[in-house]
Amino acid sequence: xxxxxxxxxxxxxxxxxxxxxxxxxxxxxxxxxxxxxxxxxxxxxxxxxxxxxxxxxxxxxxxxxxxxxxxxxxxxxxxxxxxxxxxxxxxxxxxxxxxxxxxxxxxxxxxxxxxxxxxxxxxxxxxxxxxxxxxxxxxxxxxxxxxxxxxxxxxxxxxxxxxxxxxxxxxxxxxxxxxxxxxxxxxxxxxxxxxxxxxxxxxxxxxxxxxxxxxxxxxxxxxxxxxxxxxxxxxxxxxxxxxxxxxxxxxxxxxxxxxxxxxxxxxxxxxxxxxxxxxxxxxxxxxxxxxxxxxxxxxxxxxxxxxxxxxxxxxxxxxxxxxxxxxxxxxxxxxxxxxxxxxxxxxxxxxxxxxxxxxxxxxxxxxxxxxxxxxxxxxxxxxxxxxxxxxxxxxxxxxxxxxxxxxxxxxxxxxxxxxxxxxxxxxxxxxxxxxxxxxxxxxxxxxxxxxxxxxxxxxxxxxxxxxxxxxxxxxxxxxxxxxxxxxxxxxxxxxxxxxxxxxxxxxxxxxxxxxxxxxxxxxxxxxxxxxxxxxxxxxxxxxxxx
Amino acid sequence: xxxxxxxxxxxxxxxxxxxxxxxxxxxxxxxxxxxxxxxxxxxxxxxxxxxxxxxxxxxxxxxxxxxxxxxxxxxxxxxxxxxxxxxxxxxxxxxxxxxxxxxxxxxxxxxxxxxxxxxxxxxxxxxxxxxxxxxxxxxxxxxxxxxxxxxxxxxxxxxxxxxxxxxxxxxxxxxxxxxxxxxxxxxxxxxxxxxxxxxxxxxxxxxxxxxxxxxxxxxxxxxxxxxxxxxxxxxxxxxxxxxxxxxxxxxxxxxxxxxxxxxxxxxxxxxxxxxxxxxxxxxxxxxxxxxxxxxxxxxxxxxxxxxxxxxxxxxxxxxxxxxxxxxxxxxxxxxxxxxxxxxxxxxxxxxxxxxxxxxxxxxxxxxxxxxxxxxxxxxxxxxxxxxxxxxxxxxxxxxxxxxxxxxxxxxxxxxxxxxxxxxxxxxxxxxxxxxxxxxxxxxxxx
Numbered sequence: 006x007x008x009x010x011x012x013x014x015x016x017x018x019x020x021x022x023x024x025x026x027x028x029x030x031x032x033x034x035x036x037x038x039x040x041x042x043x044x045x046x047x048x049x050x051x052x053x054x055x056x057x058x059x060x061x062x063x064x065x066x067x068x069x070x071x072x073x074x075x076x077x078x079x080x081x082x083x084x085x086x087x088x089x090x091x092x093x094x095x096x097x098x099x100x101x102x103x104x105x106x107x108x109x110x111x112x113x114x115x116x117x118x119x120x121x122x123x124x125x126x127x128x129x130x131x132x133x134x135x136x137x138x139x140x141x142x143x144x145x146x147x148x149x150x151x152x153x154x155x156x157x158x159x160x161x162x163x164x165x166x167x168x169x170x171x172x173x174x175x176x177x178x179x180x181x182x183x184x185x186x187x188x189x190x191x192x193x194x195x196x197x198x199x200x201x202x203x204x205x206x207x208x209x210x211x212x213x214x215x216x217x218x219x220x221x222x223x224x225x226x227x228x229x230x231x232x233x234x235x236x237x238x239x240x241x242x243x244x245x246x247x248x249x250x251x252x253x254x255x256x257x258x259x260x261x262x263x264x265x266x267x268x269x270x271x272x273x274x275x276x277x278x279x280x281x282x283x284x285x286x287x288x289x290x291x292x293x294x295x296x297x298x299x300x301x302x303x304x305x306x307x308x309x310x311x312x313x314x315x316x317x318x319x320x321x322x323x324x325x326x327x328x329x330x331x332x333x334x335x336x337x338x339x340x341x342x343x344x345x346x347x348x349x350x351x352x353x354x355x356x357x358x359x360x361x362x363x364x365x366x367x368x369x370x371x372x373x374x375x376x377x378x379x380x381x382x383x384x385x386x387x388x389x390x391x392x393x394x395x396x397x398x399x400x401x402x403x404x405x406x407x408x409x410x411x412x413x414x415x416x417x418x419x420x421x422x423x424x425x426x427x428x429x430x431x432x433x434x435x436x437x438x439x440x441x442x443x444x445x446x447x448x449x450x451x452x453x454x455x456x457x458x459x460x461x462x463x464x465x466x467x468x469x470x471x472x473x474x475x476x477x478x479x480x481x482x483x484x485x486x487x488x489x490x491x492x493x494x495x496x497x498x499x500x501x502x503x504x505x506x507x508x509x510x511x512x513x514x515x516x517x518x519x520x521x522x523x524x525x526x527x528x529x530x531x532x533x534x535x536x537x538x539x540x541x542x543x544x545x546x547x548x549x550x551x
Numbered sequence: 552x553x554x555x556x557x558x559x560x561x562x563x564x565x566x567x568x569x570x571x572x573x574x575x576x577x578x579x580x581x582x583x584x585x586x587x588x589x590x591x592x593x594x595x596x597x598x599x600x601x602x603x604x605x606x607x608x609x610x611x612x613x614x615x616x617x618x619x620x621x622x623x624x625x626x627x628x629x630x631x632x633x634x635x636x637x638x639x640x641x642x643x644x645x646x647x648x649x650x651x652x653x654x655x656x657x658x659x660x661x662x663x664x665x666x667x668x669x670x671x672x673x674x675x676x677x678x679x680x681x682x683x684x685x686x687x688x689x690x691x692x693x694x695x696x697x698x699x700x701x702x703x704x705x706x707x708x709x710x711x712x713x714x715x716x717x718x719x720x721x722x723x724x725x726x727x728x729x730x731x732x733x734x735x736x737x738x739x740x741x742x743x744x745x746x747x748x749x750x751x752x753x754x755x756x757x758x759x760x761x762x763x764x765x766x767x768x769x770x771x772x773x774x775x776x777x778x779x780x781x782x783x784x785x786x787x788x789x790x791x792x793x794x795x796x797x798x799x800x801x802x803x804x805x806x807x808x809x810x811x812x813x814x815x816x817x818x819x820x821x822x823x824x825x826x827x828x829x830x831x832x833x834x835x836x837x838x839x840x841x842x843x844x845x846x847x848x849x850x851x852x853x854x855x856x857x858x859x860x861x862x863x864x865x866x867x868x869x870x871x872x873x874x875x876x877x878x879x880x881x882x883x884x885x886x887x888x889x890x891x892x893x894x895x896x897x898x899x900x901x902x903x904x905x906x907x908x909x910x911x912x913x914x915x916x917x918x919x920x921x922x923x924x925x926x927x928x929x930x931x932x933x934x935x936x937x938x939x940x941x942x943x944x945x946x947x948x949x950x951x952x953x954x955x956x957x958x959x960x961x962x963x964x965x966x967x968x969x970x971x972x973x974x975x976x977x978x979x980x981x982x983x984x985x986x987x988x989x990x991x992x993x994x995x996x997x
Contacts, residue, residue, distance in 0.1 A: 095963055107958040117967040120960075196978070205988065207981030214974030221970055256977065263970040271962035437845045439945030489835040490842055491948050522807070548846070550803055551839055 057389070061161050064396055068144060068168025071403045072137045076178060077130040078409055080426025083448035085180040086455035087476075089132045092119025104454040109476045112264040114221040115185045129426070132180045139188040140177025144168045146188065147357040150195040153202060154326045155365050162392060163364035167357055169399035171406045172303035176350045178407065179421070183350040186222035190229055190354035193219055194333055197233065201240075201325060206249045213253030217260025219354075224264070226354060228337045230257070235332040240325035287472075289345035296342055300352050305402060307395045308363045315366025327365075330358040367392045422452060422500065424527030424543045429456020431525050431546075442494045443486070443515070445501035445508045447477045449544075453496055462492070465501075465508040483511075487519050488551035495521060495547040521547035577746050577813045580914045582936055583891060586853040587914065589907050590817040590840060591714055591777065592833060593707070593825035594643060594863025597697060597882035602628065602677045602868075604690060607697040607897050611868060616675055618661050626661060628866065631676030638827030641674060641864025642667040645724055648704040648862070648880060652871075660866045674866045678830070684950030685834040686886065689841075689857075692946055694887040694896045694933035700871045701861050701880035702904040702923070707776050709877065710860040710904060715779040715816070717905040717924035719877045726775055730761055730784045737814070737908050738780065738795070740917040747812035748795060749805070752778055753820035753836075755798040760787055777818040777860075802840070806847035814911055826863060838948060841888055845943035852940070854889035856907060856930060872901060875923070879903050887933040890940030900932045 081089055090105030095116055107113070115135075122131040147167045152160030167173055177184040196212035199205075216233070219226040237245055301309045316327065334355040341351050372384035409423060432453065442461035444450045450461040462480035467473045486492040495516050502509035515521070527544035577585070602610035615625035641664055650663030651674075661671030680687040689695075702713035705724040712720040716736040721727050741748045752774060759767045759774050760781040767774075775781045778796065786792045805811045817840065824833035837857060844850055862881035871879040885902070905924040910931055912919055919925035 095958075095960055097960060107960075107963070113963060114967055114970065117963060120964075203985065205981065205985055207977070207984050211974060211977045211981045214977045218971065218974055221967070256973070260970045260973055263966045267963050267966045271959040271966070437842075437850075437943035437945050439947060440842075440846070441945075489831070489948065490839040491835075493842055493846070493945065520803075550843065551835065 060393065061165060064165040064400070065144075065168060067400050068165070068174075069141065071169070071174050071400070071407055072140050072177060073134070074407065075409070076133045076137060079421030079423050080429070080456060081129065081180060081452065082422045082425070083451040085132075085421070086425075086451040088116055088182060089119060089129070089180050090451070090455050091116040092132065093123050095120035096123035098123060100458050101455065104458070104460065106476075108268060110474075111182055111223055112221045113267065114218065114263075115182050118185075119180070133178060136180050136184045137177055139184045140173060143173065143177070143184070143188045143191050143357060146191040146195050147360060150191065150198055150357070151361045151364055153195065153198045154329075154361065155368060159361070159364045159368035161364075162368050163357075163361040165396055166305075166308055166360040166363055166399065169396055169403055170303075170305055170308065170356055170360060171399065171403045172300070172305075172353060173356050174403040175303070175406050176353050181350055182223040183353045186219055186226045187353045187356065189215055189219035189222055190226055190333075191357045193229055194329070194358065197236070198326075198329060201243045201329065204244075206246070206252075209245070209249050209253045210256055213256040214260050217257040220257070220261045221263055225351065227261075228340055229333070229354070230254075231340070232332045232336040235336055236325075236329050239332070240328045243325050287346055289347070291347040293342070295347045296338070296352060299349060303349070304356060304359055305395070305399045307398050308359060311366050311391070311395060312359055312362035315362055315370065318370060319366065322369075327362070330362055333358040334362075363395070367395070423529055424498075425449075425452040426456050428496075428525070428527050428544050428546070429453065429458075432457030432459055435525070436494065440494060441486075441492045442496055443480065443483055443492045443512065444496040445498065445512050446505065447474070449496055449498045449501050450477075459494075461496070462486075464511055465505055483515060484518075487515060487549055490551045493549065494524075495549055497545045497547070499541075499543045516547040516549060519549035519551060521549045524548045578744060578915060580813070581916065582914055582931070582934065583852050583940070584854045584889065584914055584934070586811050586813060586815070586849050587856070587911060588811075588815040588817065588840075588844065588853065589714075589856045589858070590819070590837065591711065592819060592837070592857065592859045593823040594640075594861060594865075595824065595859050595884055596862045596865040596867035597699070597869070597884050598628070598867045599677050599863075599865040600683060600686060600884040601690065601695060601697070603630075603679045604687065604695065607695065608869060608899065609697075610677065614868060616660050616866060617658050618665075618671070620662065622658075626672050626675055628675045628677050630679060630681075631673075632682060639669060639673055640826045641669060643706050643861055643864045645705045647864060651864075652704060652881075655870050657868065657870050664864060669864075674864055676865075680950040683830055683834060685838055685946065685948045686884070687950055688946045688948075689886050689888060690897075691895050692944075693889070693892040693894070694898055696885040696887070696898045696900070696902055696930070696933070697882070698869070698899050699858065699883060699885035699902045699906075701859075701878065701883050703861075703877040704871070704880040705861065705877070707773075707860050710880070711777055712779045712782075713878075713923070714860070714904040714907065717908050717920040717927075720782075722877070726761055726764060727782055730787075731779075731782050733785070734783070735920050736779070736783070737911055737917075737920065738786075738792070740912070740920070741814055741915070742792070744915065744917060746814065746915050746917075748814040748816075749801070749812045750778060750780060750796045750816045750818070751799045751802040752796060752818045753799040753822075755796065757793075757796075762787065774818070774820075777823075803843050806843050806849060809848055811844075811847065811849045811853070813915065824859075834948065838946075842945055845945060850943045851890055854887060854891070854934070856885065856887050858885040858904065858907075859883040874926070885930075887930060889934065890943070891934045891936055891938070892941075893933060893935045894941075896933060898930075898932045900928050900930075902928055902930055906930050 087105065087109065090101050091107060091109060091113065093101040094105045094107045095113065118135055119132050122135060144164050144167055148160045148164035151163035173187070193212050193215040196208050196215055200208035200212060216229050219229055237243065237250070316323075337355055338352060341347060367388055370388055372387060374381060374383040375387070376382070429452070436457070436459060438458075440459050442450070442453050442457070442459055444453060444461055444463050446465040447463035450463040453459060453461040462483070463477065464480065464483055466477045466479045468479045468481055473479060480486055480492070483492065495512055497509065497512055497516070523545055525546040526542050528540040528542045530538050531541045532538050598610050601607055610628050615627050617623070617625045647663045647667065650666065651657075651659045653659035660674040664671035664674055701710050703709035703719060703724075708726065709719050709724045712718060712731075715738070716734055718734060720731055720734060738748055738750075756767070756771065756774060759771065761775055764772050764775050780786045780792070780796060799817065802815070802817065819836060821828065822832040822836035824830055841855055844853055844855055860883070862883060867881040869882050871881055873879070905927040906929055908920060908924040909927045909929040911917065912924065913929055913931065
């Protein structure tokens with residue numbers, strides 16, 4: 006038995022080495038068996054020169070910097086408020102528990118971590134730091150997976166790319182479930198790669214359990230099961246016993262069972278079912294072109310182009326490794342492209358494999374030298390320059406994306422909401438407890454509830470239970486509610502108004518009809534086309550009298 | 552010309568300002584209450600609104616009111632929903648009061664209405680938190696008086712004049728043909744001492760008063776009943792005084808601008824809860840007044856007293872004490888809302904509308920108007936000035952909101968942390984197995 010496994014590992018190692026032999030410039034200097042297999046105890050030759058390491062170190066410092074710089078400068082957006090509110094509700098925070106039910110839509114793995122943080126006295130910064138820490142963890146796991154698959158050089162580049170990638174930076178700076186989901190998805194990828202390279206089924210079991218954690222982060226990541234299926238189906242060289250797959254699947258199911266079990270034993274079983282039913286039948290919220298346009302831009306066009314180029318240029322060297330990475334990318338991408346409901350951050354788990362594929366090209370491709378005018382350039386220099394250029398393009402894009410927003414428009418999942426936290430502070434200081442608010446939509450309603458601790462409805466939340474998120478409470482007749490003095494304040498915000506001018510106008514009509522008086526304004530300073538700096542109102546609070 | 556205009560404008564400003572409440576000049580009150588607001592709604596008894604409220608002197612369990620002169624057959628109080636039974640304006644004249652009171656036997660509620668060709672059983676209908684959730688919530692949070700009697704065993708007019716003057720006026724429950732002459736009111740006292748006051752009237756019609764009442768037929772004329780000042784010629788002929796009577800809109804403006812006077816009287820219009828008008832709109836109206844006060848800067852030193860002018864023909868089981876020829880009448884609901892009000896307190900002090908005057912007089916050191924208010928106890932028992940003022944908190948218009956299911960939080964921690972521990976354990980086990988395997992392979996090679 007042991008002999009058979011040893012033989013299999015040798016075969017895989019030879020296969021891996023063969024791939025490298027034809028790609029890497031000096032294969033004879035690097036015995037293939039030292040490039041692959043277990044990461045534990047591996048010693049490799051230096052992957053970069055001294056200057057190269059300095060650049061890489063600078064890149065990693067930048068990666069950390071862009072994840073934590075001004076992390077708490079802006080208040081939570083709607084989704085962050087919901088997840089943080091759930092965490093606070095699990096921690097039994099008396100201020101937030103009335104507004105945020107524990108069981109709402111998704112599993113509670115990340116929210117449980119947040120709850121522990123809240124119990125220890127944490128606040129917004131703690132919650133976002135948790136998320137950013139998962140982002141840093143994803144960098145390390147990307148490094149580990151890439152090192153296992155292609156060696157240290159590719160691993161360092163891949164980690165650098167994911168570290169600087171705006172997509173990962175932006176999402177992991179927010180209290181969203183997608184950061185932890187990506188972390189666990191990348192952990193699963195790493196463990197599957199460990200299994201494939203070592204042949205030790207314990208790693209497959211571990212991968213199954215890790216996939217369970219991925220699903221517990223956010224249930225949409227159950228798609229990794231499809232990725233794994235595609236991978237094993239298209240990679241006959243990775244022999245796997247059905248029994249082992251069943252065991253791994255069982256472990257995944259055992260971990261995932263936490264979600265329905267807690268729903269059943271610790272709360273309401275209907276919450277999850279209602280949300281699932283709504284997600285299955287809700288109407289499209291974006292055009293079909295949403296992902297093809299927004300995600301490559303967020304990943305970095307250069308990264309996507311280089312990764313695709315690598316697949317073409319190095320196509321003769323394609324092995325199960327690329328199959329694994331591509332299945333990790335294509336299955337969720339195709340699914341969400343076909344799925345009517347789209348979200349900016351949904352495809353984040355595909356970012357690490359994209360980064361690894363890009364790094365594969367940059368780390369393994371060795372073009373011949375060429376002359377540029379009179380200067381003779383060797384291929385190694387050209388690839389190095391390309392690597393620096395790609396990393397720099399990501400760093401610049403990330404830097405731009407993490408700047409405080411001064412725009413009146415907002416894409417869900419792309420950052421914090423300016424003015425929301427400050428609005429909550431004003432509400433707590435100036436509005437009697439028990440007051441009820443009416444906002445244009447549920448996004449601002451969540452923010453007001455989180456920071457202002459006041460019940461807030463969204464006009465755009467429809468009364469038809471088939472057409473609305475079951476987590477939101479509709480206001481049947483806003484007009485009557487104001488007249489009966491059940492709603493005393495209206496909140497208009499530029500972000501919601503940009504999305505739905507119809508409901509914005511409805512709210513402003515109520516403000517006009519019921520003697521609305523602006524009692525608070527949140528504004529940002531913007532520079533006009535003429536160069537003048539003016540204050541642009543983002544959020545207006547009207548006091549109304551029925 | 553410009554100078555003349557400027558002078559005229561300045562003079563007008565001085566005149567206007569003198570008529571406006573001068574908050575800074577108000578004498579310092581004896582209690583922290585610097586603003587007192589009293590609202591008089593219409594036609595309900597205590598048992599009709601709070602007869603089943605826990606902890607009060609409510610409807611006795613064995614209550615059964617005779618249908619006629621004999622004790623049997625009798626009829627029991629019943630819950631009546633907002634729309635379950637057609638609402639009626641039950642007769643609430645002095646005669647009906649006497650018949651219902653029946654020499655103190657308190658058993659003529661059904662028969663008296665029957666004599667008016669009304670279904671007397673309607674008098675036994677009561678409300679509870681399903682019908683008046685806001686008022687029950689107010690009672691939970693603030694002070695409910697369960698021995699607050701109407702001042703006169705009569706209808707609106709006499710009780711309103713008691714509310715302002717601690718007197719029955721000319722003793723008739725109707726608009727006096729010749730006005731009230733020199734009868735002193737609380738507003739005379741306030742005016743004499745330079746204490747700011749206003750009478751806010753919903754849908755105020757300035758041309759409608761005692762002299763013009765015949766030009767305004769129908770319910771509109773009730774303004775003259777609910778605003779007793781409109782029956783005094785000396786007020787009607789005094790523009791300075793009349794400027795104190797303003798439309799209710801001004802109440803909200805005054806709260807917003809910080810010009811709420813020391814004493815405010817409020818008279819409703821449509822949402823007065825006078826049967827058969829909607830209780831829901833009445834509560835919304837009261838809520839709008841209290842909420843506006845709560846979100847103003849004046850909340851911290853204010854008190855709002857809600858009461859009802861008469862019993863409206865409805866049943867109440869408590870025999871009212873007879874302090875003089877006019878009253879007391881049957882109990883009426885009364886609630887005190889203030890940052891200094893005791894929380895969820897039921898005050899059983901015997902009170903009537905003149906107790907409101909007594910509080911104003913005590914608070915601003917004014918002389919009593921008559922023997923009635925001189926002998927009346929104050930509503931002050933509802934306050935607790937030893938505690939700091941409570942923060943404003945809007946009281947919900949919904950009652951009995953089902954508490955959210957309390958999730959078992961320990962189970963959530965247990966399951967999710969366990970879910971993390973399982974893969975972690977498997978990974979540790981896999982790493983250890985891998986290490987052992989490698990060690991054994993190294994041993995084999997060696």
